[in-house]
Amino acid sequence: MRTIVEVKNGINWVGAVDWRVRDFHGYSTYKGTTYNAFLILDEKITLFDTVKKPFKNDLLHNLLKVVDPSKIDYLVVNHVEPDHSGSLPEMMEIIKPEKLFCSARGKKALIDHYHREDWPYEVVKTGDELSLGKRTVQFIETRMIHWPDSMFSYVKEDALLIASDAFGQHWATSERFNDQVDASELMNHAAKYYSNILTLYSPLIQKLLQSVLEMGLKLDVICPDHGLIWRDNPMQIVEAYDRWSRQVPSSKAVVVYDTMWESTRTMALAIADGLIESGVSTKVMDLSVDHRSDVMTEVLDAKAIILGSPTLNNTLLPRMADFLCYMGGLRPANKIGAAFGSYGWSGESVRLINNALEDMKIEVIDPGVRLQYVPEHAGLRKCVELGRKAAQAVKQAT
Ligand code: FEO
Numbered sequence: 001m002r003t004i005v006e007v008k009n010g011i012n013w014v015g016a017v018d019w020r021v022r023d024f025h026g027y028s029t030y031k032g033t034t035y036n037a038f039l040i041l042d043e044k045i046t047l048f049d050t051v052k053k054p055f056k057n058d059l060l061h062n063l064l065k066v067v068d069p070s071k072i073d074y075l076v077v078n079h080v081e082p083d084h085s086g087s088l089p090e091m092m093e094i095i096k097p098e099k100l101f102c103s104a105r106g107k108k109a110l111i112d113h114y115h116r117e118d119w120p121y122e123v124v125k126t127g128d129e130l131s132l133g134k135r136t137v138q139f140i141e142t143r144m145i146h147w148p149d150s151m152f153s154y155v156k157e158d159a160l161l162i163a164s165d166a167f168g169q170h171w172a173t174s175e176r177f178n179d180q181v182d183a184s185e186l187m188n189h190a191a192k193y194y195s196n197i198l199t200l201y202s203p204l205i206q207k208l209l210q211s212v213l214e215m216g217l218k219l220d221v222i223c224p225d226h227g228l229i230w231r232d233n234p235m236q237i238v239e240a241y242d243r244w245s246r247q248v249p250s251s252k253a254v255v256v257y258d259t260m261w262e263s264t265r266t267m268a269l270a271i272a273d274g275l276i277e278s279g280v281s282t283k284v285m286d287l288s289v290d291h292r293s294d295v296m297t298e299v300l301d302a303k304a305i306i307l308g309s310p311t312l313n314n315t316l317l318p319r320m321a322d323f324l325c326y327m328g329g330l331r332p333a334n335k336i337g338a339a340f341g342s343y344g345w346s347g348e349s350v351r352l353i354n355n356a357l358e359d360m361k362i363e364v365i366d367p368g369v370r371l372q373y374v375p376e377h378a379g380l381r382k383c384v385e386l387g388r389k390a391a392q393a394v395k396q397a398t
Contacts, residue, residue, distance in 0.1 A: 043133025274387020
């Protein structure tokens with residue numbers, strides 16, 4: 001989309017909307033995303049972040065609506081990942097800024113990506129301030145949210161936070177502000193974004209929120225680098241991050257499975273019966289139709305993760321192996337788990353899932369249920385019992 005939007009007087013959104021992207025390093029972006037960049041018109045004209053490389057012309061087009069790009073004085077790189085810096089080399093040639101501000105790790109990452117030692121780097125750290133004329137920008141390093149180089153830029157006079165990857169959503173829209181879209185869909189996108197990008201960094205997010213609280217920053221507007229800008233009650237997303245990063249589970253279970261000839265699916269449904277009849281909210285997710293990133297969104301507030309796979313060639317079905325690898329990287333905390341699966345003759349899948357759960361520090365509450373070939377009544381009763389047992393553990397813990 002090539003339409004600039006004024007966020008506050010003299011502060012413009014000049015980014016790009018990507019309506020087509022459907023995969024974001026393993027995360028399903030069914031509704032696209034945006035790459036947000038912001039231009040402040042002041043005595044020193046300053047561009048905060050750029051966009052993914054194929055969207056360079058969108059950014060340029062937007063800039064040209066308000067300023068001759070060669071008149072931009074400063075460029076701030078809050079985050080080096082290529083969805084925000086991919087067009088930087090070309091923009092540096094066009095803008096030729098007097099200074100390029102980034103964190104120390106940002107400078108290193110920029111050199112490692114673009115191999116340009118000659119750019120006019122100005123390394124900043126938490127607490128450093130930059131005067132643009134009428135406005136002052138304060139930098140806050142936010143290491144690992146989402147990369148070691150990440151930082152926030154806070155515009156003091158406008159109480160406006162340019163928050164890089166934090167508080168974002170992958171959602172392509174023509175609207176730019178949170179009060180212009182459906183609130184519950186927005187929060188669902190924000191939760192999916194948190195679960196799939198930031199869960200691993202939850203302890204750091206807790207510390208960051210604490211230090212931002214101690215700094216006493218007033219927040220009128222939060223501008224993430226993806227998705228909608230939070231101008232109506234921006235604290236709602238800060239409060240959601242506080243909740244999500246504490247990883248306090250609710251009375252909820254997710255039963256996730258893949259199946260070969262329907263036996264493991266039948267087991268999954270029997271386990272879900274045991275959970276549901278015990279009063280635990282339960283999601284049943286089939287990895288052949290539910291994307292790993294949608295499963296992780298449900299895992300965010302679940303207490304129990306019950307995983308099932310048949311045994312294929314002495315190991316797991318590939319989609320379950322994929323999911324375990326993905327969830328293991330995100331390392332959700334405060335969960336309990338169990339495994340189940342049908343098998344023909346060797347039956348390693350339950351042990352392999354249990355091992356993976358233990359590696360993730362998820363408490364395995366039961367040795368699991370293995371049933372040969374097609375489950376019959378007695379086998380399914382064991383599955384219902386596993387569901388009931390998981391339900392008791394969920395209730396005790398929530
Ligand atoms: Fe949106 Fe970590 O980049």
